[in-house]
Amino acid sequence: AIWAGGSVGMSTPCRSVPALELQVHPRACSRACRVAGRDRPRGHGEPGEAAWSARSERSARSAQALLGCAAAAAHLVACRRQGCGRGKRIIWQRHAGQGVPRQLEVYDPESFQEFFASQPAAVLCRSTEILLRGGRWLWDYSRQDAGPRQLARELRLVLSQLGPSFVKLGQVLSSRADLLPAEYIKELKTLTDAVAPFPTEEASIILEQEWASLGSRAPLRPGELPSAPTASASIGQVYKVRTTSHGTLAIKIQRLGVREQICLDLFLLRALAPRVQQFLRLNTDLQALVDEYGQRFVAELNYCFEAQNAEDFQASMQKIGMNSVIVAKPLHEFTTGKVLVTQWVEGKRIDDADGPEGARLVGVALTAYLTMLLETGRLHADPHPGNLLRTTSGQLCILDWGLVTTVQPMQQSAIISYIAHLLAEDYGAVPQDLVDLGFIAKGRTGAIQDEEVARAISAVFKGLASGGAAKKRVQDIIPDIQSVRRRYGNIGQIPAYFAYILRAFTVLEGIGLAIDPDYAIVSDCYPYLASWLLRRDDAEVQRVLKSLLYKTMPGLQSSEAPLSAKRLLKFVDAFETYASQSSAAAPMQESESRKESEEREGLGVAPRAPR
Numbered sequence: 001a002i003w004a005g006g007s008v009g010m011s012t013p014c015r016s017v018p019a020l021e022l023q024v025h026p027r028a029c030s031r032a033c034r035v036a037g038r039d040r041p042r043g044h045g046e047p048g049e050a051a052w053s054a055r056s057e058r059s060a061r062s063a064q065a066l067l068g069c070a071a072a073a074a075h076l077v078a079c080r081r082q083g084c085g086r087g088k089r090i091i092w093q094r095h096a097g098q099g100v101p102r103q104l105e106v107y108d109p110e111s112f113q114e115f116f117a118s119q120p121a122a123v124l125c126r127s128t129e130i131l132l133r134g135g136r137w138l139w140d141y142s143r144q145d146a147g148p149r150q151l152a153r154e155l156r157l158v159l160s161q162l163g164p165s166f167v168k169l170g171q172v173l174s175s176r177a178d179l180l181p182a183e184y185i186k187e188l189k190t191l192t193d194a195v196a197p198f199p200t201e202e203a204s205i206i207l208e209q210e211w212a213s214l215g216s217r218a219p220l221r222p223g224e225l226p227s228a229p230t231a232s233a234s235i236g237q238v239y240k241v242r243t244t245s246h247g248t249l250a251i252k253i254q255r256l257g258v259r260e261q262i263c264l265d266l267f268l269l270r271a272l273a274p275r276v277q278q279f280l281r282l283n284t285d286l287q288a289l290v291d292e293y294g295q296r297f298v299a300e301l302n303y304c305f306e307a308q309n310a311e312d313f314q315a316s317m318q319k320i321g322m323n324s325v326i327v328a329k330p331l332h333e334f335t336t337g338k339v340l341v342t343q344w345v346e347g348k349r350i351d352d353a354d355g356p357e358g359a360r361l362v363g364v365a366l367t368a369y370l371t372m373l374l375e376t377g378r379l380h381a382d383p384h385p386g387n388l389l390r391t392t393s394g395q396l397c398i399l400d401w402g403l404v405t406t407v408q409p410m411q412q413s414a415i416i417s418y419i420a421h422l423l424a425e426d427y428g429a430v431p432q433d434l435v436d437l438g439f440i441a442k443g444r445t446g447a448i449q450d451e452e453v454a455r456a457i458s459a460v461f462k463g464l465a466s467g468g469a470a471k472k473r474v475q476d477i478i479p480d481i482q483s484v485r486r487r488y489g490n491i492g493q494i495p496a497y498f499a500y501i502l503r504a505f506t507v508l509e510g511i512g513l514a515i516d517p518d519y520a521i522v523s524d525c526y527p528y529l530a531s532w533l534l535r536r537d538d539a540e541v542q543r544v545l546k547s548l549l550y551k552t553m554p555g556l557q558s559s560e561a562p563l564s565a566k567r568l569l570k571f572v573d574a575f576e577t578y579a580s581q582s583s584a585a586a587p588m589q590e591s592e593s594r595k596e597s598e599e600r601e602g603l604g605v606a607p608r609a610p611r
Contacts, residue, residue: 175510192386300402347389438495
């Protein structure tokens with residue numbers, strides 16, 4: 001603002017609060033520039049030549065940052081006075097109407113550094129906003145003046161106001177009913193498909209710009225969008241549109257300025273990562289985790305990639321004959337970087353199903369995700385309940401293919417061995433699996449040769465594989481973890497490639513636990529693994545089959561281990577389960593739905609409210 005002699009603009013999606021603009025008076029601008037050692041800027045009198053020094057530049061940057069903070073504070077005060085809960089959105093006017101800044105097109109830490117070095121006000125404002133909003137909620141939580149319902153509502157508002165990066169966190173937490181109280185789960189679930197929308201007028205402008213080259217080929221005119229979106233999430237919102245030429249479509253439109261905000265959050269997170277790692281004395285390379293997370297997150301902002309990811313997944317499911325899983329078919333001719341168009345899919349969220357049908361859907365979802373993880377090598381990393389639908393034909397529809405991570409063949413092989421050893425209850429082999437997967441820090445692999453450490457690690461994973469609520473499982477394994485730490489300190493780490501894998505399967509486990517409190521995700525992996533083994537014929541298959549079907553005994557060589565009848569029957573049952581998961585369930589008939597409703601009324605149970 002000092003350099004340009006102009007203004008710092010703030011706008012908000014809240015209609016109750018007008019856009020704010022902090023105007024810099026020409027006289028004040030001229031005085032400030034003289035203090036900074038620069039002549040009066042162009043546009044406020046005679047043009048002058050810039051006479052910069054390192055000190056004067058720092059002075060000008062500091063003044064710019066202070067003006068930015070003042071504008072942000074004024075905006076927050078205005079929002080608070082109006083009782084607005086939607087928060088603000090910073091619009092960098094320098095890039096308005098100029099498309100995506102070159103440095104933010106893809107995730108690149110050096111380019112981010114170059115871009116945000118010239119945006120000190122934005123960096124300082126965002127840092128201050130995160131600290132103030134997050135800090136205030138933590139203060140309220142520590143004092144416990146408000147009840148759980150009020151605190152849960154405030155947390156949802158804080159995450160929503162802080163934008164996509166924090167909404168993603170809330171979406172993951174919303175699936176973990178075993179970790180959070182019911183009040184928090186109820187509030188956070190709204191972050192999956194009911195985030196505060198942005199105005200449809202703004203969406204129409206974006207659509208008009210993106211479809212400018214289509215002309216008459218566009219399926220509808222931008223002004224024909226419905227007055228309100230059907231669903232609204234962290235990055236965009238979806239409109240259900242009926243057209244004469246292409247049937248019913250889902251049109252997802254990206255929020256304005258979302259790329260800049262996400263990139264800024266990643267820039268701040270990456271700068272903070274080494275300090276947190278040093279303070280907590282972690283082996284995990286937090287900066288590498290941020291890089292892995294950021295690379296996929298920024299790629300999600302290009303809807304053309306999302307359309308291609310969905311199409312590739314559908315082809316892979318058809319190749320293995322798994323007809324129970326589908327995607328919403330993308331229409332590439334109408335899809336752009338900021339607008340995604342697909343066929344509309346009727347269905348209900350996966351967490352609306354319960355009982356046997358809910359358990360079946362969770363099994364189908366897990367099998368589909370294991371197929372991605374261990375066969376295609378392209379894993380959908382955003383499986384919250386809002387993205388998993390039970391269609392009217394009984395199939396599972398997976399939505400939102402923007403966030404996808406890649407798994408390498410060597411990693412796939414290590415993961416298969418690890419799952420096989422857990423299923424065979426061969427926990428003694430797990431420590432070496434952890435080394436192969438990269439979970440043991442460099443220079444600490446010798447620790448697992450210690451029998452006591454290996455025994456403790458085996459006990460930890462035996463507890464984790466047992467199923468049930470995570471709270472109980474963690475409490476059970478704490479003594480074993482402490483035993484390892486006493487002997488060798490912190491030997492574990494989270495490899496960067498595993499960040500999105502962990503995220504995806506954590507959410508899936510949470511969905512399963514919400515349906516069945518005793519759900520064990522490891523046991524649910526068996527149907528897929530049985531199918532995988534029967535569809536392949538190589539040395540790796542023989543090795544995994546031997547660990548699953550032959551019972552190892554002390555003093556016996558692996559070649560002398562006897563075949564276990566119990567394990568063989570378990571293997572056959574698992575494959576039968578996979579066969580039933582591969583075909584879609586029959587659609588629920590109207591008479592069956594009516595019968596279920598009558599039974600619920602006869603038992604004095606209120607009918608389910610429609611979503």
